[in-house]
Amino acid sequence: MTAPDVETVFRAEYGRAVAVLVRLLGDIDLAEEAVQDAFTTALERWPRTGVPPSPAGWIITTARNRAIDRLRREATRDGRHAQAALLHAPDAPPEEGPVRDERLRLIFTCCHPALAMPARVALTLRLLGGLTTAQIARAFLVPEPTMAQRLVRAKAKIRDAGIPYRVPRDADLPDRLAAVLAVVYLIFNQGFEGESGLCEEAVRLGRLLAELMPDEPEVTGLLALMLLVESRSAARRDEDGTLVPLLEQDRRLWDRSLVAEGQTLVRRCLRRGRPGPYQIQAAIQAVHSDSPGPAHTDWGQILRLYDQLMAVAPSPVVALNRAVAVAETEGPALALALVDSLEPDLDGYRVLHAVRADLLRRLGRTAEAALAYERAVELSESPAERAHLTRRRREIAPER
Template structure:
C-alpha cells in the first residue's frame, strides 16, 4: 500500500475513533445545532484529507480536527450574525432616513454562543440525548448510529431496509425535534435513566454488531461505553448483561477468521485463540446480573454465549442448558431468530435433528434470511435428506462474500455431522423494528 493509501487508512481509523467525540463537542459548542455540528465535523475531515498529505498527521489528530471544526463553526455563526445584523441595520437606516434622523455608528456583531468546556463523556451524553423518549425508537437508533458511530445515511438505511431518502428524512426530523423541543444535551438524572435504558442498550449492541462484522474499533467503543453505563447504573442487571454479552462475543474475535480472511466455523475455531481474560470477565458480569433475579434479554443471551465460551468443544457444550435458555429468551424477547437458534440447540440434545427440522419448518418470517437456509441444510443432511437446495438458497441470500465462500465449501463437501455455523445468539444486526 502506498503512502497515500496508508494516510487514508489512518484517517479512516481516526474517523471511527473520533467522529462521535467531535460531533458531541460541536453540538455543545454550537448550542445544540446538530446539523451545523455534523457539517463542521465533515469539513474538518475534508480539510485533513487536503492538509495532512503535506504536513503529516498531527500528534493529537482529534484535537486538531475539533479545533478545525470549531473554527468552521465560528465562521458560519459569525457570517450568519453579520447577515442578520446587516438586515437589521438596513431596516433601521431606512426608518431613520424616513424620519430624517442621522445614522448611528455600526458595531461588529458580538461573540458566538456556546463553549468548549469538557464533559465527563460527551459521547455518552450524545447517546442519551439521541435516545430521548420524545423520539420514536427507530429515530433514536438511527440518529445515534449517525451521530455517535458516524455511519452514513445509506448504511443506516440498509440496516433498516428503507430507502436512503426515507432514512435521511427520518434523521433530519429527529434532529429538528430535539432542537425545537429544547431537549437538553446531557446524561439525564438518575430517576429518568430507566426510561431510556432499552434504547441505549439497543444502540450500544447495534454499534457492537456493526464492528463485530467489520471494524473492531466500533466493538471497543461499544464495550467502553458499556463500562461507563455500568458505572452509571450499577444496580441495573440488563446493563451488566449487555456488557457481559459484548465481552464474551469479542473474546472469540481472533479465531473467527483464518489467515485468508475467511470465516472459521464454531466447530473448527482454535479455542486457544479466545481471550480468556474477556471470557472470565464476561462470565462474572453475567453471573452478577443473573443474581438479581430479573433475567432480561441481554442477560439470557450472555448466559448462552457463556455456555459456548466456557466449553472446551462442541461435545463438552451443555446443549440442554442452551436450549432451556433459548426457551426462556423467547418468553421475554420472542423472535424468529431466537426460534431458529433454539432449534439448533435442540438438534444437539437427545431430541436430535429430525425434531429440530420440524421446529425450523414451523418458523415464519425468515425465508429471506441466509442462516435460516444454512441451518435447515445442516439439519437436512444430519437427518439423512438432500440439503443441496437449502444450501443454494443460503448462498444466494448470504450478505457477504466470506459467507458465500463458506457455504459454497459446505455444499461441495457435505461432510459435516454437527452444527458448524456459529449461532447468532444476540439480536440480529438489523434493528427489531425493521424485521
C-alpha cells in the first residue's frame, strides 16, 4: 500500500465516511477532523501492515474512535458519556427517510434552505468530495479567501441556528433539489477537470436521484448531460495525455451505450415540455453526439439552444459558450467581440482566454493569440489542458 493507494481510497470513501460521522456526531468540524485523522493514520500504517479487508470500514471505525477520544478530553462529563454511548453503537438502526444512500443523504441535509445557495453547494462539495477550499473557489470563480469565509460562515450558521442533521421528509426534497443538482454537477465538473473518481461518483449520485425523483425533469436532464459528456472520456486525451478538444476527438472511441442512454433521457425530457438549464445543456450535448463528425454538427440548432439557455439561466459562462456557437454560425469576428465583452467578468477564467486565443488565431492575429494562449496556460492547473494550450501556442508562435 503506497501513498497513491491511500489517496485512491480517500477519493472513493471520504464523502461516505464524513456522511456517517456527521450523522452520528451532529458536528461538521469534528466529523471532518476525525476522518482526516483516520486517513493520516492510514498513510502511516497501511504501508507497513497492508490494506485492511474493508478500507472504508477501517476508516469509519478509526474516525469514530478519534472522535470518541476527543469528546472524552473536551466534553463535560454528562455530554461525554452521552456522545460516547452514541458513538459506541455501530449497529444502531439507520435513520428513516426517503434518502438511503449516505452521501446523497449528506447532500440533502446540507442543502438546507436556511443557507444561501452558494454556501449550500460549497459546503457540500467540501464535505462530500474532500475538495480543498482552493478547488471549490475555482469552481465558483471566486478568490480562495472569499470561499474560505463562505465555508466558515455556513458552518457557523448551521451550528448557531441548531439546524438538525436528519434526512429531509419527502415534502422537503423539492425545495432542496436545485442546490442538490448544483452539487452533483460541480462534483462531475471537478472529475472532468482531472480529480480521479469524481465523474463516476457524480453519475452514481445522478442515477440515485433519478430513482428517488423520477418525475423531476431536471434530474433526468442532469443525468443525461453527465452521461453524454462522460461517453467521450476515452477520447478526451491522446497517447501523451494531452487534452483533445471535442471537435478533434476520434468519435469511434466514444462509449455508444452511454450516448444512447443519454439521448434516450433527452428525448424523455423533450416529451415532458418543461425545459430547464440541465435539460437544455443535455440537449446541446445530444446534438454533438448525433453528429458523425465536426463538419456535420448542427451549429444552428446548438446556437438556438444556447439562446434558450440564456433566457432561463443567463450567466457569463453560458454567454461564453454561446459565443463559440456564434463563431461557427456567423464567423470568428462577431464571436470575438462577444468574448471581449465578457472579459471584465471572466478575466480569471482560463476558458475565456483559450476561446479568445482560438478566435484570434482563426482571424490571423497570431501575436495576440499567442498572448491569450499564454494567459490560459497561466490560469490552468490541469497538466493535460496546459499541454494542449502550450502546443497550440507553439503552432502559431514557435519562436516564443
